Amino acid sequence: METLYLLIPLASLVGALGAGTTVASVREIGHRWAIPGVAVSFLLSLVVLADVLAGHTFNGAVYTWGAIGGLELEVGLLIDRLTAVMMAVVTFVSLAVHVYTIGYMHGDPGYNRFFAYIAGFTFFMLMLVMANNFLVLFFGWEGVGLVSYLLIGFWYTRESAIAASLKAFLVNRLGDIGFVLGLGAIYATLGTLAYEPVFARAGELASSTIAVLPGMPWSVASFAAIALFVGAMAKSAQIPLHVWLPDSMEGPTPISALIHAATMVTAGVFMLARLSPLYEQSLAALSLVLVVGALTALALGLVALVQHDIKRVIAYSTISQLGYMVVAMGISAYAAGIFHLMTHAFFKALLFLAAGSAIHAVADEQDMRRMGGLARHMPVTHWTFLIGALALCGIWPFAGYYSKDTIIEAAALSAIPGAGFAYWATLIGVGITAVYTFRMYFLTFHGPERMDAETRAHLHESARVITWPLVVLAVPSLLAGFFLLEPVVFGGYFGSSLFVAEGRDVLGELAHHHGGWGQYLPLALALAGVGLAYYLYMVRRDLPARLAAASGPAYSALVAKLGFDRLFEGWLAGAGRGLGRALWRGGDEHLIDGLAVNGTAGRVAAAAARLRGIQSGYVYHYAFSMLIGVFALVSWFFLA
Amino acid sequence: MTFGTPEMLAVLPELVVMGMALGLLVLDLYLRPDQRGITFALAVATLAVAAVLAAVLVPGEARTLLNGQFLHDRLGAVLKVFLLGGTALALIYGRRPLQRLAMYRGELFILMLLASAGMMLMASAGTLLMAYLGLELMSLSLYTMIAMDRDSIPATEGAVKYFLLGSLASGILLYGLSLVFGASGSLALDEIAAHAARAGVSDPLLVLGGVFVAIGLAFKLGAVPFHMWIPDVYHGSPSPVTVVLASTSKLAAFALLMRLLVGGLGPMAEQWQVIAGALAVLSLVVGNVVAIAQTAIKRMLAYSAIAHVGFLLIGLASAPTSGYMAPVLYMLLYTLMGAAAFGIVSMLDRDEAPARTIDDFAGLSRTHPWTAFLMLILMFALAGVPPTGGFMAKLYVFQAAVEADLVWLAVFGVLMAVIGAFYYLRVVKAMYFDPPERTLGPVGDRVAQGAVSVNALAVLGLGILPGPLVELSLFAVAGI
């Protein structure tokens, strides 16, 4: 079985490397490597899932890479129920996206390169998920970040794509500082980086303190948890480190679906769940997680209301939904969070891929103001998009209804500081979600056809290789909630792989209290939102513009994305650049370059020139130098 | 006395190489000049077969055979596999260049086989006599091979210098050996070790002998101040011979060192540890610093070889306390790196535009992207940049030094490695950032290209997955 576990990521890696060898080829053959590789990963993941359900788990090292002092650098795998679910979801969505890509990237000169990247992404994501220690987690974490960077800048001749990829990279680097600090704190306190001993000794972390600022001792557990959460904020696009995700839509649509909606961005959420024994040690960290998640869920939903680019709307909705998941982590409803992660992976990938199909149909136009009426021309895309939209809004009986409502209800029951705010934020968020989702749906698929005549004449349904993955993804978007909610969230599926402290088990409580009027509130809000969207964008089409004009500053704040970009680009980056310039001129050029680097280099070069002179070329000089050596050594031993 | 089959079986790799050398000597007479490929192929095949035999016949525990002359143990077997493999690689890389130099002759292949036989005997020497005979067999063959490039003045000069200084070093070594013999009354290494354990430092004859032996070995390894021959000889030698000089003859010298200093004078480790430490410091400084001033690629690599001996000596200086795994690992990896780096240099060495200076590599990434990539790996590996094998080798050596309480030596080594990175990166810069100035022709034949690719990628792979080589090194030194 151990070999099998190892085979899962390696199959994807082989696919990626194989596709990598075809990069130089002009023929579109990259998928011949990548798809079998990922397919093998997917099938084996299913085998592992079945095996795990039968009660077999694994935790151990498969390869020791090296040892430094007492620190063993091991490639270790942890296979339990949480891992198995994630593996299945990741490989399933990845496989669907791979197939879709054949059609979507057809004709692109970077076809083969694209396959090498996304298969490689699958490998890194699997390593991240399957890790049994922080080091392998970090390896996967950085690996997916790297591939994400490469893919956002995939069309590297576009300036905006390069800027976006750079932004994603820099913001994630910011998060990595936190991540590495967290790792450092854990290693410094416990002397190990493997999950098992860290979890077993999490109590020690809570009781030992670290003075981050002199004179202010702080529990290591809180420090590490919060530092790691900073990393998760960057990866999972939480306020204020979410700014890279909307821009990442510069990349091709399949990767928006795979990386920036379904899988990679959930890495932060996954990490929080994986490290639940650590987070349960720190109420402060949980509270922070909760508030940040709630803020993200609400605020970025609002921003989505005013976007015109269809992919950006979905991107903001992704951030908002990630906020829901993070809230679930904060209120210790880990199972609910992971469940939402799972359903979200399905319906958000579906939405992106369907949007991509629509974008392709209208000659790669992403602005919804130039779409409309596509429902008649593209029935499959339309229906699958609608399923995705309903699931996203949380309409019964679609998947999102079950997963999202569970989180909201759990928030209502939680006693962690900030839970009240989180409850209301997520509740209002439901209504907003419904409005922007159906605004997008109506603008794209109904109403007048606003594209130019040329494009309109060529409107047609996409090829089967594109529509089939949509259908395949629509099935779980429709059914996953209905069938899986009870066993996964309330049935104790995750067992020991998630840890919830005594007295915080809101999901356990919820299982008994299921009911009451509060249960129907989110659904009602969602329906109201859908109705509002229909009224605004189908019945009274003039109203949105007038509303925008009337709301004035609020509207412009939303258009300006609540000023976060400004904050980063204008102030932080500006200040950073200023500081950098000062350090560069003063510190680097004069001190380090002038004195240390070039100074040393100059001195070494001078010494080199002098020493080189000894090599005269005369044999007797050489022999003489040898004799001097003999003389010196013999004298040494004589005197010793 | 009788020689049983098991005894002969253990010496089989040596017998195969020697026998084939004699056989080829006769066979080559009957071949026309255009059939030289047969001799070539048979020589390579002989080395490969012997390597396989050495690997198959690896013994469970060490035994001395043939009246104690021959030591059959794991270390010897592992080293032999690398010695033979490295020499075979050198031959494969050298096919084209040798043809161009008019050195593609039967005599060269025979000498190559005899040199290999000498190296193998050094790795398996059970007595001082065998150690010395193996060394001379190898050295004489090497001198001749260098001189075979008769029309080249640098080659002739290099051969004469190597011969003269090598003879001087051999004399010093022999003097040391005779003192050791005189002190212990035996030629057998195990008996010498027993005597050394008994008498130890109190026997000045043994100490003095040990010092002279160490000096002789330092010359063969090329440690400062016994290094002066290295740049001139590496530079002057025909490139295919330089490959052997830089990789396998170094490994053979290391094997001899393991036999004489560790096997014979092991109980006097405290004495030669000091020598190793002092020579390590000198070699690191001179090798790394002077390499910076070099413009010729082979000279630069020659100084880099001196610097690498410095790192190796750090490992040896710490080995008595922290184990011999680190130096063995370092040497095995260096053999691979040296063979590939010099191999590429020799293959680029072509008629129209011989690659002699670093500037000749300018723009290689555009004309020969794959070769440039391989060279990039090798330069990084030599500099010790992760994730290449060179990094692992250095890491283990420094770790060994720290374990042996020689932290200052480790720190010094790291500093020198930083300086060293500079000149390796100069090659990389030339290959990737400078515009091509001269057009170099195709690189070697297909077989050679494939072999050098495997060789260089192995260097990279052993950095990513160092496990197998670490295991192998531990296996080799298990008996010590």
Place this chain on the structure above:
Amino acid sequence: MAVTQAIFYLFATVLVVAALMVITARNPVHSVLFLVLSFVNGAGLFLLAGAEFLAFTLILVYVGAVMVLFLFVLMMLDINLQRMREGFLNYLPLGAVIAFVLVVEMGAMLAAGGSGAVVGGDGALGGTEAGNTTLLGRVLYDTYLLPFEVAALVLLVALVAAIALTLRHRPDVKKQDPGQQVRVRREDRVRLVDMPTEGAPYAPDTGATGSKGGEG
């Protein structure tokens, strides 16, 4: 005993002095002759130690063959002695100091070391019932078989090296190949050519011989 010792010291002194002269003599021919002298004295020491086979081998091989060869080579070569000795005096003082200190140090260390192990002696070659040569042969083909064979290989290398380095076929030099000359056949050298007669008046005999010269 005293006589033996006296003879030993005589041989040893002459040996050392002769060796010194080898490296200091101005004329290389003299150097070689001094070398011969030192060999002869070395052989005398061997005889004293009871190793008569080694003594005779030394005389026969080194003095009889090798040294004579050396002499021939030296006499045939025209060596500029002045140039070879340039710089010798410049380095002499420093070299002498270092050599002196080295000798003193080594001497002191060895003197402090006492006797060391006794090697060889009467029983070294195993009794007296067989001759020195027999015993040597036995040991060579028994205990030291492997080194003996390897030594043979070293000599083979020397042989191959000498031929490989000196034998070269230069295209601009013509030389005889006796083998070819012996193997030559009539057809290689003689060609019969039919020549038509030119008119009637003179033509009673037919043909003319054309000869084709060999290479030599």
